[in-house]
Amino acid sequence: MIGLAAAGLLLFVLPLAGLIARAPWGQVGPELVASETASALGLSVLCSLTATAVALVLGIPLALVLSRTTGTARGVMRALTTLPMVLPPVVGGVALWLAFGRRGLIGAPLYQLLGIQIPFTTAAVVIAETFVAMPFLVIAVEGGLRAMDHRYEEAARALGASGWRVFARVTLPLLRPAIFSGAVLCWARALGEFGATITFAGNLPGRTQTVPLAVYVALETRPDGAIVLSLILLAVSLAILIGMRDRWLGSL
Secondary structure (H helix, E strand, O other): OOHHHHHHHHHHHHHHHHHHHOOOOOHHHHHHHHHHHHHHHHHHHHHHHHHHHHHHHHHHHHHHHHHHHOOOHHHHHHHHHHHHHHHHHHHHHHHHHHHHHOOOOOOHHHHHHHHHOEEEEEEEEHHHHHHHHHHHHHHHHHHHHHHHOOOHHHHHHHOOHHHHHHHHHHHHHHHHHHHHHHHHHHHHHHOOOOHHHHHOOOOOOOOOHHHHHHHHHHHHHHHHHHHHHHHHHHHHHHHHHHHHHHHHHHHH
């Protein structure tokens, strides 16, 4: 049993050890300031933060509805909400294309009436990242809503507060830890998104090429740059795990 556990642990450790051992530490500085790296990093930060903001605006109300819905409707809504978490990212990109492409359900009217084309734009990157990352926020917030003591809301309503005032002054403050953890997970997932982005938005430097896509391209032409970018994503992931470990362990 111990041997199998050690083998399982090595499966996680060895790839990370290989990345760190082969890292060109002397080239980290020059690679970070290279134009290709700076462009990909800047676009990744912009798109991932925008996707997180969109997820907050749309995901919190969705989580609120999920937490207060019962029966079959709740099961269907939750399945649809969490589907992007298990859906192959490339399939998600194809689905986004069929919805927002020039011949898509929404994309066709937008293009024909307004001349708006979404695929292969920065907006497409944001949409793809929101699609795959928002479920993490919704699940975290829904869990916070179900664990919350609703007597505070009931007391506020009894004192004459309106529904919106109760939500803004009571519910949101109580949900702050769940919203924060969900937003961080959402942002991290958006930052590392690859499959849906390259399928729906393409891989255009300075326009749709985020860090994961830049790693993919750099493996062929600039291996050192690919490793440096991979180290950046690894550092972000470790920082999130370390920063949130107390919350996760406290919920067990």
